[in-house]
Amino acid sequence: MSDWYAQGAPLDAIPVDDRAAQYGDGLFETVAIRHGEPRFWSSHCERLTIGCDRMGLPALDSDLLLSQLRSAIEQSEVDSRFATAKIVVAAAVGQRGYQRTTEDRSSIRIGLFDSKQLAAEAYQAGIAARVCQTRLAIQPALAGIKSLNRLEQVLARAEWDDPSVFEGLMLDTDDRLICGTMSNVFLCSGNSIVTPAITRCGIAGVMRRQVLAELEKAGRTVDVRDVEIAELMNADEVFISNSQFGIVPVDRVNAARFAQRDVSREVMGLLSSIGVEECSI
Amino acid sequence: MSDWYAQGAPLDAIPVDDRAAQYGDGLFETVAIRHGEPRFWSSHCERLTIGCDRMGLPALDSDLLLSQLRSAIEQSEVDSRFATAKIVVAAAVGQRGYQRTTEDRSSIRIGLFDSKQLAAEAYQAGIAARVCQTRLAIQPALAGIKSLNRLEQVLARAEWDDPSVFEGLMLDTDDRLICGTMSNVFLCSGNSIVTPAITRCGIAGVMRRQVLAELEKAGRTVDVRDVEIAELMNADEVFISNSQFGIVPVDRVNAARFAQRDVSREVMGLLSSIGVEECSI
Numbered sequence: 001m002s003d004w005y006a007q008g009a010p011l012d013a014i015p016v017d018d019r020a021a022q023y024g025d026g027l028f029e030t031v032a033i034r035h036g037e038p039r040f041w042s043s044h045c046e047r048l049t050i051g052c053d054r055m056g057l058p059a060l061d062s063d064l065l066l067s068q069l070r071s072a073i074e075q076s077e078v079d080s081r082f083a084t085a086k087i088v089v090a091a092a093v094g095q096r097g098y099q100r101t102t103e104d105r106s107s108i109r110i111g112l113f114d115s116k117q118l119a120a121e122a123y124q125a126g127i128a129a130r131v132c133q134t135r136l137a138i139q140p141a142l143a144g145i146k147s148l149n150r151l152e153q154v155l156a157r158a159e160w161d162d163p164s165v166f167e168g169l170m171l172d173t174d175d176r177l178i179c180g181t182m183s184n185v186f187l188c189s190g191n192s193i194v195t196p197a198i199t200r201c202g203i204a205g206v207m208r209r210q211v212l213a214e215l216e217k218a219g220r221t222v223d224v225r226d227v228e229i230a231e232l233m234n235a236d237e238v239f240i241s242n243s244q245f246g247i248v249p250v251d252r253v254n255a256a257r258f259a260q261r262d263v264s265r266e267v268m269g270l271l272s273s274i275g276v277e278e279c280s281i
Numbered sequence: 282m283s284d285w286y287a288q289g290a291p292l293d294a295i296p297v298d299d300r301a302a303q304y305g306d307g308l309f310e311t312v313a314i315r316h317g318e319p320r321f322w323s324s325h326c327e328r329l330t331i332g333c334d335r336m337g338l339p340a341l342d343s344d345l346l347l348s349q350l351r352s353a354i355e356q357s358e359v360d361s362r363f364a365t366a367k368i369v370v371a372a373a374v375g376q377r378g379y380q381r382t383t384e385d386r387s388s389i390r391i392g393l394f395d396s397k398q399l400a401a402e403a404y405q406a407g408i409a410a411r412v413c414q415t416r417l418a419i420q421p422a423l424a425g426i427k428s429l430n431r432l433e434q435v436l437a438r439a440e441w442d443d444p445s446v447f448e449g450l451m452l453d454t455d456d457r458l459i460c461g462t463m464s465n466v467f468l469c470s471g472n473s474i475v476t477p478a479i480t481r482c483g484i485a486g487v488m489r490r491q492v493l494a495e496l497e498k499a500g501r502t503v504d505v506r507d508v509e510i511a512e513l514m515n516a517d518e519v520f521i522s523n524s525q526f527g528i529v530p531v532d533r534v535n536a537a538r539f540a541q542r543d544v545s546r547e548v549m550g551l552l553s554s555i556g557v558e559e560c561s562i
Contacts, residue, residue, distance in 0.1 A: 023430075148304060149430035
């Protein structure tokens with residue numbers, strides 16, 4: 001089940017000329033709600049703030065947004081002990097055409113969704129992934145932020161319906177590995193840990209940021225740089241991160257298998273210590 | 282004024298979880314309605330059909346779509362002698378997440394808008410354009426079609442608010458000239474007529490197609506190929522095309538002026554002869 005709210009009241013519908021529905025003119029965040037509270041709220045807010053700035057949308061009032069989220073959690077019948085909140089920020093509706101109105105407030109809507117934990121087996125044995133054919137276009141203006149223009153992810157996700165494949169990895173149009181359709185990716189070879197730079201395209205995930213911060217605190221270095229797919233295929237260990245599940249090891253990508261779990265276990269321990277309970281397995 | 286219809290009935294609102302509003306997962310067409318009839322309907326239908334195929338959306342029933350459009354025109358208070366219809370095809374709503382539902386019908390909505398003819402002066406003296414900073418990302422999977430992922434156009438249009446500037450021209454991330462935010466562009470130097478190839482990004486406009494077809498019928502050759510911005514700046518003559526206004530000459534782009542109008546006048550004559558009355562000036 002799910003329900004949506006706007007300005008503290010239930011919301012079933014949006015105007016047909018909403019700019020999110022016309023042009024994808026907006027941003028979103030998918031926030032893990034645990035024990036009734038948004039997890040890593042400040043990171044989500046910060047990405048939204050950067051997104052609004054980059055897209056020329058009015059700055060958000062993060063206190064107001066948090067109070068609207070809390071009000072939605074309170075009103076919702078979704079079990080907020082373990083749920084997902086989706087926050088959509090859409091540019092204000094104006095006239096027809098690409099030009100925005102001078103209205104200085106975006107439209108904010110908050111959806112709450114039942115969620116369930118990934119099976120323990122995913123954290124232990126790892127998940128299966130595939131390499132998608134759909135490429136990410138290089139667009140530095142939108143790289144890192146989570147805009148509502150997400151057709152590339154939709155097309156990539158439509159490439160498979162085998163439920164045993166959990167995630168699709170995406171390359172950019174220059175053949176660099178960037179991220180999964182809904183996750184960021186890390187690879188480990190020997191002592192090195194690497195994750196693709198998110199400067200040309202892709203989304204800079206909130207959990208990716210936690211992983212980077214916690215590894216740094218633990219004295220480990222992560223190389224954030226361009227990665228070729230061959231480097232991933234030859235890695236000892238691969239894992240993916242996402243705000244909802246923390247991280248999970250990747251057992252295979254297409255026909256390649258990854259037997260090592262050492263770094264994944266270490267990162268799961270680190271995340272678990274900062275409240276990502278799903279990783280306490 | 283404007284009003285919207287779906288399945289023959291007035292439509293004010295759409296579901297908050299509509300996939301157009303969540304991911305821009307859909308397509309649209311902007312059709313000129315003249316004397317109550319859609320202009321170049323088969324070209325619009327063809328582009329929609331190609332778009333659905335490319336995006337993996339169910340094929341449309343074009344007869345049904347036309348009857349829905351006629352019904353909307355009939356019910357609407359918009360003056361259908363000279364109006365604009367916007368047709369939005371949104372992927373069917375399913376669960377949260379990028380994966381589409383297996384539902385085999387898209388959601389179709391039709392908006393009707395009052396429209397007014399461009400001033401005769403635009404056709405005679407030409408319009409002013411500028412070169413935008415916002416680039417078009419290279420994404421062949423979506424090139425040519427008119428998806429609802431239009432943030433690049435929105436960001437480009439937000440670069441100026443000087444009402445004397447009618448259009449912004451856009452380059453791709455490799456510095457090639459592609460199209461305007463809402464138009465296609467043609468340039469003429471000596472005897473040659475050139476328009477950028479729409480194979481890596483950009484929208485292949487319905488009016489662009491008519492211009493190409495009519496020039497071919499008239500025995501003129503148009504080179505459809507990659508174009509550098511310097512080539513445009515050094516051209517003798519420039520004009521832009523759009524389904525609503527036909528074509529208009531471009532008098533200037535930034536500081537560059539284009540004095541010649543010969544080809545524009547010729548093309549206006551050709552379009553006028555196939556029913557683009559706005560060009561009969």
